[in-house]
Amino acid sequence: MTRYDKYYKINDNKYIPGRWHVRMPLHEETGGEGEDEWFDIWQFNEGRVLEIERPIRLPVKPAGVALEYTESMGIPVVHRRVVSLFERLGLQNEVQFIPVEVEGQTEPWFILNALRVIRCIDDARCEEVLYWLPEDNRPDKEGQYRNVRGLKVDPEKIGDAHIFRPWGWLVVLIVSEHVKSAMEAEGITGIKFLEV
Known part of the structure; x- marks a missing residue:
């Protein structure tokens, strides 16, 4: 990879007609009493391997066309074809x-947890940057x-990473042009890319 490679914010394409909508991740209630528990979604933005001890369930409402890349509260949920790619x-x-159970689905689905956080935001090229004062x-x-x-990154600070979150703005998932091209060539459904 060279410093001239392009990088892209990967998004869930919300404008696909008839698409499904995956809801908030829940821990399955295992004791037989009570309801499922809300799941801490912020841990998926920390760039570290997670040990998940209880099954995660993802409700779908409304049901519709299942997409191979989708997001649940900003957390990437992918089909096994993405894992294979x-x-x-x-x-x-x-x-x-991380394996998850998706309501109404029998095939394997996973939460994609990016393991790298890179300090790479190019403040001068962004449309606007505000700091906590x-x-x-x-x-x-x-x-x-x-x-x-208007997020922009500095490619010289990224090194050899192909998928990561930018330090300080962890709500964004970024992929290299190499990954973008491969996902498009594979025909992965549900994705939308924005160059950063």
Whole structure:
């Protein structure tokens, strides 16, 4: 990979007619009493391997056309074809695939957990960058990004990564042009890319 490679924010394409909508991940209730529990989705933005001890269930409402790449509260949920593609691309060290049960589906589905966080946002090229300031009374966040519009990254800071989250703005998942091209060639459904 060279510093001239392009990078893309990968998104769930919300404008596919008749598509399904995957809801908030839940821990299955295992004791036979009570209801399923909400699942901590923020841990999937931390760039680390996770140990998940209880099954994760994903409700679907409304049901519709299942997409091979979709998002549940911003968390990527992928079909086994995406897992196979990433394995063929040799990206096993950059992602963790966590099995999930998707309502109404019998085939294997997974949460895609990106394992790298890279400090690569190019503040000068972004449309707008706001930081947490002392007057915001959030000392735990002071100096961190509060908002990023028109995200742009500095390719020279990315190195050999093909899939990652940008430090300070972890709500975004970024892939290299190599991964984008491979997903498009494979015909993975549900994806939309935006160059960053």
